[in-house]
Amino acid sequence: MTAGLFIRKQGFQTLQLSAKLGRISFYSTNINSETPQPQTESPQSIVSKSHLSTDPIDLTKGSSVRQAAKIRPLSHSKYESKDYQLPKWKEALGEFVIKTFKLDMDKVRAGPVAGSYFYKLCKEQGLQYENEPLSNTAQFFYQDLKLPRTFSQWFQITILHEWMLMVRMRAMPFKYGRNYQQKLVDRTFTDIELRLFEEMKVNSGSIVDQYLKDFNSQLRGAVFAYDEGFFTDDATLATALWRNLFSGRKNIDMVHLEAMVRYVRSQLYVLSMLSDREFAMGQFKFVPANETVEKLTTEQIEQLKKKVAEKYQSLDNNVKILPSERSNLSYTN
Amino acid sequence: MSANQSVKEGAKQLLKVLERFPDERIKHLVSFKQLQMDRFRYLSGEKAATGTDSTATSKGPTIADIKNIINRTSGPLGLQKDLLKKMQSITPNDRFTEQSIQEQIKSLENIMSNKYKNYYEVGDKLYKPAGNPFYYQRIMDEIQGKKKENIFTAARTVLFGK
Structure with a gap:
């Protein structure tokens, strides 16, 4: 596994301006792939060790979310499909525009990276449809943690992941971090609005609006609660998770709660190891729940920083670098 | 010690741990x-003799009481059998064993000892984020009532975002 330093090739191209990112080589400490270890400490394995059986909390059967018959325009945008290639002339025109008007690429990149790639990451964690097999990450949430397979549960899983990204975005220079957060939230609500109409079959616009307001206050509440938990202690984080992710159910399995605390803290640790540049370029993926995040030693951190710095130094010094690949964000922090 | 007794003992231990929960x-x-x-x-x-029981303060029957009625009597409240069956099948019921209750205690203690916050130390990079260094401190001050936000700080946040 590659959770070591977590940078894996993204099989996902966003707007052509940033599609070039794929060319940049990826760096990973490869700790885990070199020395394969039993994943005994991963959140999923913690959960599987629990012997508490609560009857009949088994809401895993069936889902109320149906795949829309119609194609959802946002997610099926041609610009976001894997194999879409922008015509060369458009690409050249784009580069020309960026160069002539000296566009701030770090700002432009917020759309394709935060609004598209990061949102996709968050969305897919808990995405599930009726009559469709669950993805690996969704299995962890719905089968192992026994969360109900509903739309609002999906939303809770999604905002938990979005919040983790937001924590990292705050550590970027304010102007850019703020923009990344904005793009991520904007995209979330555009997508939810569409999904409510097309998948949940809500016909009335005013009801959808009510739902959106509801989701908005859930998002605010969750971000606040997680922030408090993140900054203070594990117990507070656990209660925040219990209130939001587990909908405050009485029959909570403490082992599940512990696993989730570990899950959240480990993801944040991974995020804290990324430099602004890597993160802003979208070189991040959540570590799956069945993998353990090992703490890096001081030497490993130094080695990692060195490699990252080397990579971006050579990139910045390269005269052939395209205007759209430029970035002023730090790669040393 | 019978299995039932050990679960009871375990629950008592767990209560003691929970009392220390912040x-x-x-x-x-x-x-x-x-x-x-x-x-x-x-x-x-x-x-629940201490009166801290949140459900005990209300005058009506507690959820535990209602569950008891449903589970123990054959035809309570004049409800039909199939409805009762349905209700029983959806009321959550923990089945604790000695092992599972010890696991609960262990997990709770791990959570309360800040194990993961200390292990996955993220440092000032995330606790004092460069873009907004006082973000978390302001939230904490507001929660603890140490330093109240006034109209100017609020306006600043709305206008400039931090």
């Missing part, structure tokens, strides 16, 4: 600590 800084609709104390107090066989 109180919430602001009041929420339901308190995790209180709700779990109720849950395990019931399991340990203790009566």
Whole structure:
């Protein structure tokens, strides 16, 4: 596994301006792939060790979310499909525009990276449809943690992941971090609005609006609660998770709660190891729940920083670098 | 010690751990600590004598009482059998064993000892984020009532975002 330093090739191209990112080589400490270890400490394995059986909390059967018959325009945008290639002339025109008007690429990149790639990451964690097999990450949430397979549960899983990204975005220079957060939230609500109409079959616009307001206050509440938990202690984080992710159910399995605390803290640790540049370029993926995040030693951190710095130094010094690949964000922090 | 007895003992131990669980800084609709104390107090066989039981303060029957009625009597409240069956099949019921209750205690202690916050130390990079270094401190000050936001700081946040 590659959770070591977590940078894996993204099989996902966003707007052509940033599609070039794929060319940049990826760096990973490869700790885990070199020395394969039993994943005994991963959140999923913690959960599987629990012997508490609560009857009949088994809401895993069936889902109320149906795949829309119609194609959802946002997610099926041609610009976001894997194999879409922008015509060369458009690409050249784009580069020309960026160069002539000296566009701030770090700002432009917020759309394709935060609004598209990061949102996709968050969305897919808990995405599930009726009559469709669950993805690996969704299995962890719905089968192992026994969360109900509903739309609002999906939303809770999604905002938990979005919040983790937001924590990292705050550590970027304010102007850019703020923009990344904005793009991520904007995209979330555009997508939810569409999904409510097309998948949940809500016909009335005013009801959808009510739902959106509801989701908005859930998002605010969750971000606040997680922030408090993140900054203070594990117990507070656990209660925040219990209130939001587990909908405050009485029959909570403490082992599940512990696993989730570990899950959240480990993801944040991974995020804290990324430099602004890597993160802003979208070189991040959540570590799956069945993998353990090992703490890096001081030497490993130094080695990692060195490699990252080397990579971006050579990139910045390269005269052939395209205007759209430029970035002023730090790669040393 | 019978299995039932060991579960009771376990629940008592768990209650002791829960008592040390930090109180919430602001009041929420339901308190995790209180709700779990109720849950395990019931399991340990203790009566909610302290009056801290959130459900005991209300005059009506508690949820535990209602569950009891449904589960024990054959035709309570004049309800039909199939409806009763349905209700029984959806009311959550923990089945604790000695092993599972010890696991609960261990997990709770891990959470309360800040194990993961200390292990996955993220440092000032995330706790004092470069883009907004006082973000978390302001939230904490507001929660603890140390330093209230005034109209100017609020306006600053709205206008400039931090």
